Amino acid sequence: MTKNELLSCVIGVIILSLLVGAYFYQRNKMGIHKQAENLFVQMLQEEMERKERDLNLFHLFAESSSDTLPLKICITIAEGKKAYEVDSLKSKKNISRNLRNRSIHSILCEKSHLLPDSLNEHWRSMLKKDHIDTESAVRVQMENLQGRIVSSSSHDGVWDTSLEVVTSYIGNRCEIEVIGLLAFSWKTILWYHWQPFGWIVICLLLTLLFICFYYKMVNRSPELKEVPYEVVVEKEVVVEKEVIREIIVEKETSPEEKVPLIKQICKVEGQLYSLRHGVVFDAQNRVLNCNGKKMSLSPQQCQILKLFLDAPDYTVTDEDIIKFIWKGQSNVQINMFCSAGNKLGKRLEQAGCGVCFRRFGSDRYRMLFIDDLVDNDLT
Known part of the structure; x- marks a missing residue:
């Protein structure tokens, strides 16, 4: 993964989170407006009930559907009967669905006008009770029978057309228009239902951490491993009773330069391996020379000893043991080497x-000298 791909993933995740956050933000905003509108209607209904109690008016009328309400009303005034057209949209936003209740509301508001400051205070207390922290204002406009409009507004609050507006109507002609304005901050919108935004932030952080972790895992530099040179084997080669000491060390040479050296060693006859305490292993004659005494070894023991002495760090894999000692027989298991190794150890x-031969890893054996084991235990 390149840096451009990482940057694209991060930007994509952030944009997706912003889009999801914007969706829940708008949903919260609409929820606040809807709840404020319901509280506004409830506040006006309670105000009408209070006026009825003050005037000792008690009635019980069933609510009807707004579709059955007439859109043309005839009212008798001093000059005679006069017909009034009722706007259907205003009728739907009236606080009552009953024509008689609407008539009573018209009478109540004519005798006792609605006070915007009192309405605004009542509405704001209801909003705070529902944990909606907002500024509000109320305006009341009343149209009399002669068509003249009288309006009054609450003193607190700034009247701005860009704010959220809630409108309700009162009266049989919907002649009383009550407008409520809301001014709430983005904090109010977020805290209205904060759980979605909390989950968005948590998911965003976890996704960014996963992307960064994946980027580091994919693009991390490979570990530098120290690869030692191949085994430094010290051998004593006897040719016609002359001891020649050769040290073979892997060098950084081409394979063509290494081949002659290998062939030269293989052609030497009478290879001798100097072990410990004057013990010399004659691989060709399969004997151990110990202070002038000779002890014979079986062909299998000779093969095992030579295989481990020639191996790097005296370590041989299970596959090579079966391949060189038992010639790759299919029915041979590595457990057979344990008894063969123990016999060779007793002979030496x-x-x-x-x-002794000890397990090294899960698929190989290593030959260890007893002196090395004792020294390691002492240290």
Whole structure:
């Protein structure tokens, strides 16, 4: 993953989170407006009930559907009967669905006018009770029978057309228009239902952490491993009773330069391996020379000893053991090497050189000298 791909993923996740957050933000805003509108209507209904109690008016009329309400009303005045057209949209926003109740509301508001400051205070207390922290204002406009409009507004609050507006109507002609304005901050919208925004932030942080972790895992530099040179094997080669000491060390040479060296060693006859305490292993004759005494080894023991002495760090895999000792027989298991290794160790112990074979890892054995084990235990 490149840096541009990482940046694209981060920007994409942030944009997606903003879009989801904007959706819940608008939903909260609409929810606040709807709840404020319901409280506004409830506040006006309670105000009408209070006026009825003050005037000792008690009635019980069933509510009817707004579709059955007439849109043309005839009212008798001093000059005679006069017909009034009722706007259907205003009729739907009237606080009552009953024509008689509307008539009573018209009479109540004519005898006792609505006070915007009192309405605004009542409405604001209801909003705070529902944990909606907002500024509000109320305006009342009343149209008399002669068509003249009288309006009054609450003194607190700023009247701005860009604010949220709630409108309700009162009276049989919907002649009383009550307008409520709301001014709430973005904090109010967020805290109205804050759980979705909390989950958005948590998911955003977890996604960004996962992207950064994935970027580091994919683009991390490979670990530098120290690869040691191949085994430094010290051998004593006897050719016609002349001891030649050669040290073979892997060098940074091409394979063509290494081939002659390998062939030269393979052609040497009479290879001798100097072990410990003067014990010399003659691989060709399959004997151990110990202070002038010779001890014979079986062909299998000779193969095992030579295989481990030639191996790097005296370590051989299970596959190579079966391949070189048992010629890759399919019915041979590595457990058979345990008994063969123990017999070879006892034979070398008789010659004065303690050797044991121990498991190294899950798929290989290592030959260890007893002196090394004792030294390690002491240290």
